Amino acid sequence: MDNNIADMQYLCNRTLSQERRGIIESIPQSGENILFVVAADLNLKSRYAEAFFIATNVAVYSVELEDDSESKNTSKNKRKNKDTSNGASIKSSSRIPYSKVEKCKVKRNYGNAVLVINDTDGRYINFIRFSYKVAYLFDAAANFVENVGVKKHGTIDEEMAIMEVAFERQFSFCPKCGRSLIHPGANCIYCQSKNKLIKKIGKYILPHKYVLIFCLLLSVATTAMAMIPPYMTGKLVDDVLPNRDLKQLRIVVAVLFASYLLQQVIGAFRTYMLRVVGDKVVSDLRADVYRHAQYLPMKFYDRTSTGSVINRISGDSANLQGFMLRITQEVVVQFFTMIGIIVIMLSMNWQLTLLSLIPVPFVVYGARVFGRKIRPFYRKIWRRWSAVTSILTDSLPGIRVIKSFANERRSTEEFEYYTDEWLKTDIKSARITIAFPHIVSFIITCGSLVIWGIGGRLVIEKPEFITAGLLVTFISYTSMFYGPVNFFANLNDSYQSSLAAAERILDIIDAEPESNNGAGNKLDVIQGKIEFRNVSFSYDRSKKTLSNINFVIEPGEIVGIVGTTGSGKSTIINLLMRFYDGYDGAILVDDVDIRDIDMEYYRGQIGYVQQEPMMFHDTIYNNIAYGVPDAHVEQVIHAADVANAHEFIARMPDAYDTILGERGTGLSGGERQRLSIARAVLKNPSILFFDEATASVDSETEELIQSAIERLIRGRTTIMIAHRLSTLRKANKIIVVDKGEIIEMGTPEELLAKKGKYWRLIQIQQMSEQVRKSKEEENFE
Amino acid sequence: MERIYIDNDMARFTRRDLTLVDMDLYDGRHFERLEPRRLFPITGTQKYITLLDEEGEEVAVIRDLTTLPAEDRRIIEECLDEYYHIPKIIKIKSCEERFGVTKFYCVTDRGECTIEVNNIIHQIKLTHGIRVLFRDNDDNRYEVPDIRRLDSKSRSILDDYL
Numbered sequence: 001m002d003n004n005i006a007d008m009q010y011l012c013n014r015t016l017s018q019e020r021r022g023i024i025e026s027i028p029q030s031g032e033n034i035l036f037v038v039a040a041d042l043n044l045k046s047r048y049a050e051a052f053f054i055a056t057n058v059a060v061y062s063v064e065l066e067d068d069s070e071s072k073n074t075s076k077n078k079r080k081n082k083d084t085s086n087g088a089s090i091k092s093s094s095r096i097p098y099s100k101v102e103k104c105k106v107k108r109n110y111g112n113a114v115l116v117i118n119d120t121d122g123r124y125i126n127f128i129r130f131s132y133k134v135a136y137l138f139d140a141a142a143n144f145v146e147n148v149g150v151k152k153h154g155t156i157d158e159e160m161a162i163m164e165v166a167f168e169r170q171f172s173f174c175p176k177c178g179r180s181l182i183h184p185g186a187n188c189i190y191c192q193s194k195n196k197l198i199k200k201i202g203k204y205i206l207p208h209k210y211v212l213i214f215c216l217l218l219s220v221a222t223t224a225m226a227m228i229p230p231y232m233t234g235k236l237v238d239d240v241l242p243n244r245d246l247k248q249l250r251i252v253v254a255v256l257f258a259s260y261l262l263q264q265v266i267g268a269f270r271t272y273m274l275r276v277v278g279d280k281v282v283s284d285l286r287a288d289v290y291r292h293a294q295y296l297p298m299k300f301y302d303r304t305s306t307g308s309v310i311n312r313i314s315g316d317s318a319n320l321q322g323f324m325l326r327i328t329q330e331v332v333v334q335f336f337t338m339i340g341i342i343v344i345m346l347s348m349n350w351q352l353t354l355l356s357l358i359p360v361p362f363v364v365y366g367a368r369v370f371g372r373k374i375r376p377f378y379r380k381i382w383r384r385w386s387a388v389t390s391i392l393t394d395s396l397p398g399i400r401v402i403k404s405f406a407n408e409r410r411s412t413e414e415f416e417y418y419t420d421e422w423l424k425t426d427i428k429s430a431r432i433t434i435a436f437p438h439i440v441s442f443i444i445t446c447g448s449l450v451i452w453g454i455g456g457r458l459v460i461e462k463p464e465f466i467t468a469g470l471l472v473t474f475i476s477y478t479s480m481f482y483g484p485v486n487f488f489a490n491l492n493d494s495y496q497s498s499l500a501a502a503e504r505i506l507d508i509i510d511a512e513p514e515s516n517n518g519a520g521n522k523l524d525v526i527q528g529k530i531e532f533r534n535v536s537f538s539y540d541r542s543k544k545t546l547s548n549i550n551f552v553i554e555p556g557e558i559v560g561i562v563g564t565t566g567s568g569k570s571t572i573i574n575l576l577m578r579f580y581d582g583y584d585g586a587i588l589v590d591d592v593d594i595r596d597i598d599m600e601y602y603r604g605q606i607g608y609v610q611q612e613p614m615m616f617h618d619t620i621y622n623n624i625a626y627g628v629p630d631a632h633v634e635q636v637i638h639a640a641d642v643a644n645a646h647e648f649i650a651r652m653p654d655a656y657d658t659i660l661g662e663r664g665t666g667l668s669g670g671e672r673q674r675l676s677i678a679r680a681v682l683k684n685p686s687i688l689f690f691d692e693a694t695a696s697v698d699s700e701t702e703e704l705i706q707s708a709i710e711r712l713i714r715g716r717t718t719i720m721i722a723h724r725l726s727t728l729r730k731a732n733k734i735i736v737v738d739k740g741e742i743i744e745m746g747t748p749e750e751l752l753a754k755k756g757k758y759w760r761l762i763q764i765q766q767m768s769e770q771v772r773k774s775k776e777e778e779n780f781e
Numbered sequence: 782m783e784r785i786y787i788d789n790d791m792a793r794f795t796r797r798d799l800t801l802v803d804m805d806l807y808d809g810r811h812f813e814r815l816e817p818r819r820l821f822p823i824t825g826t827q828k829y830i831t832l833l834d835e836e837g838e839e840v841a842v843i844r845d846l847t848t849l850p851a852e853d854r855r856i857i858e859e860c861l862d863e864y865y866h867i868p869k870i871i872k873i874k875s876c877e878e879r880f881g882v883t884k885f886y887c888v889t890d891r892g893e894c895t896i897e898v899n900n901i902i903h904q905i906k907l908t909h910g911i912r913v914l915f916r917d918n919d920d921n922r923y924e925v926p927d928i929r930r931l932d933s934k935s936r937s938i939l940d941d942y943l
Contacts, residue, residue, distance in 0.1 A: 042866070042891075047892050048892030048894050109800065109863070109865070110922070111920075112866035112921075114799065124798060126799050131866065376941035376942070379901075383943075386902070504902075739837065
């Protein structure tokens with residue numbers, strides 16, 4: 001915890017300067033002790049400002065400060081409480097004692113929220129406003145005020161213990177990047193290593209280091225051999241040709257032949273080795289990205305299109321692989337080539353060497369400018385290409401819907417629009433990427449022209465100073481020297497492109513996986529007791545999906561959760577499945593917090609049947625055995641039997657070997673549902689969740705599914721979300737959820753007698769059921 | 782149930798609280814503590830404003846704010862301004878990328894602020910070719926209504942992320 005904060009006698013979410021502390025501590029009336037302070041970031045007029053919520057043992061305060069510098073400009077102010085203190089002063093403040101609080105809650109607006117207090121005089125007071133940055137602390141503060149002031153639930157000390165946890169949560173997030181930490185106060189894995197990007201990516205290369213070192217040595221050999229031809233050419237011009245020495249000519253040609261041959265043979269071998277290593281690196285990288293993608297929380301997929309993930313696994317990893325090889329091989333080779341050539345050139349003629357270096361600063365400067373200009377383009381190109389692939393992954397699997405709405409043309413137009421956007425950006429970037437190497441080549445050519453001009457003049461006027469052969473050799477080395485210079489100039493281009501790719505790959509690799517704090521913690525047997533204790537949850541911070549949910553389900557009970565669409569029923573299942581972990585309160589199974597149980601073991605104990613079960617492009621057999629791949633054939637058949645699926649499977653020509661199309665095409669909705677139940681039967685779970693399992697099937701199929709479900713749930717704790725309330729006839733308990741809160745709970749009989757929401761839903765359903773059945777009969781006739 | 786659409790002077794509004802209004806319909810019906818909310822908060826800020834009661838049930842929909850009498854329009858707009866905190870970015874002073882977090886130091890119509898973005902691809906979106914929407918790491922929203930109106934420095938900073 002921050003030292004400044006630790007020094008203070010009260011909790012605060014911000015480091016306070018001495019003057020701020022002075023102001024805050026001067027506010028409470030005498031005899032009051034500050035318990036905690038929450039710094040807000042907005043004033044009541046929704047402008048960014050410095051404001052504080054102060055809770056003491058007697059009352060709560062809201063205070064807005066203003067900078068004195070600001071106040072001097074704006075003032076002749078209408079300050080209510082003029083209380084200056086070294087740079088800031090109180091602009092406004094208000095106080096409400098707990099004894100006057102009737103209700104305290106956080107009202108969430110869009111991008112901001114207000115802590116609202118209803119006082120005993122019947123006033124509705126907008127007490128303090130803040131952005132979502134601190135909303136979770138104000139949620140806790142509102143609970144504190146309610147519990148201390150209104151409900152008088154516990155002592156202040158007990159309530160402060162809860163507040164401390166809420167404050168601690170802010171340190172559970174990295175102050176730099178906002179990602180949650182493994183435990184409060186831990187170092188952020190992401191921030192620690194982000195600046196060591198190359199090192200991070202380099203771990204994929206490390207296993208192949210010996211092969212790469214060997215390739216490097218081969219490169220040194222080919223590079224050394226590449227130095228021979230210019231030298232031999234000079235010898236040819238100066239010694240062999242003027243002396244008409246045929247013997248020497250044969251030797252020079254033989255040496256040149258041998259050098260070219262070896263260069264090519266070694267080069268080809270080295271390229272092959274690098275290809276093998278490259279393929280291994282990219283395959284490791286892809287596997288790693290895919291593995292990480294499997295363990296990412298649902299939250300990641302809520303905001304990331306699958307197209308963009310696919311793009312990263314396929315395109316970005318290949319891009320990065322090319323770059324890694326360039327870094328480990330070419331950079332080293334080209335660097336030594338450059339140094340080697342400079343040394344040789346300096347030993348031949350230092351004046352000409354300096355002349356030939358004239359274009360270098362221009363090339364290097366150009367590369368820097370180029371890098372700055374091109375990087376955003378790579379990002380833009382990727383963004384647009386990602387949009388194109390997103391359309392592909394969305395539209396092709398949904399081709400039936402497109403066709404059924406005769407929307408082929410619109411779909412094509414949309415695709416063309418995004419392709420066009422990509423094209424425009426790519427062409428723009430091509431102008432820079434293509435122009436730059438040509439400009440560089442031109443500058444280099446100009447450099448060599450200078451050497452030809454000056455060197456040629458020296459050969460003509462002062463042949464004792466430089467020979468024609470030496471000039472030819474020098475020019476050859478100069479062009480070779482600019483090879484590495486050009487390489488380094490262009491390296492920035494691929495570096496930038498790869499950096500963008502690395503960023504995107506690390507977005508997956510570094511994304512927090514689902515937390516598995518209870519790894520290894522397996523219960524002996526799961527009896528099936530489920531308890532929700534003060535559970536609140538929101539998918540984003542703008543709206544609470546569940547508020548203060550409390551219920552207990554005893555082992556073996558069948559519980560129905562009912563409510564209108566969007567009331568939070570499926571969210572309860574999502575939390576129980578641990579698809580989302582960031583909720584307040586606790587969910588317990590057999591009195592153990594589910595976050596403390598090994599994730600794989602826990603999910604292994606649950607059978608989950610969804611409304612639209614997902615089938616894989618595989619055989620029916622493998623689809624049933626998905627959760628238990630080593631199941632015996634007869635177990636699979638038995639499971640299908642229990643699920644009322646065996647009969648229709650047996651009637652199919654390929655029976656259990658029937659290969660399903662993508663997402664289970666080839667089967668009706670009811671058939672897919674029964675396969676999904678068979679999966680659950682085979683898994684033999686302790687707890688079962690059914691999420692609207694019979695919502696989209698006809699009455700006859702519903703009967704089949706219903707009887708399958710009844711066979712499956714015997715003796716297991718079962719939670720059923722059902723749109724059709726008739727499917728809950730066997731339920732021991734019904735929980736009615738509305739707007740994220742439990743509004744009724746009890747046995748079906750109790751709730752019917754109560755004539756509340758459940759009773760109304762039953763009435764409505766009975767009427768619509770009659771209509772549906774009569775329509776089905778009509779259609780049948 | 783038939784939805785009540787409000788056009789022109791079909792209703793009179795009275796400000797009740799920060800984000801709440803009372804409404805008197807032309808037929809004499811009176812509704813209290815209604816909260817105006819945009820049905821299209823991103824794509825259409827002036828049209829289709831729903832009025833929700835305390836239970837969150839819709840009472841009526843204002844088709845187009847611009848057709849309302851000036852006073853009623855002002856009341857509804859004030860409520861919407863209170864409800865929707867979407868600061869309009871006037872200037873981007875600077876931008877830095879560290880540890881994978883991109884920070885934009887901005888001047889908005891509601892004061893100065895720092896927008897922290899972890900994922901520039903998902904959290905910064907260009908719509909209609911000129912409007913930019915930001916969602917920061919805490920789910921707060923910001924917008925640049927028209928990038929063409931930004932000064933050249935701000936535009937050049939932003940352009941790198943679009």
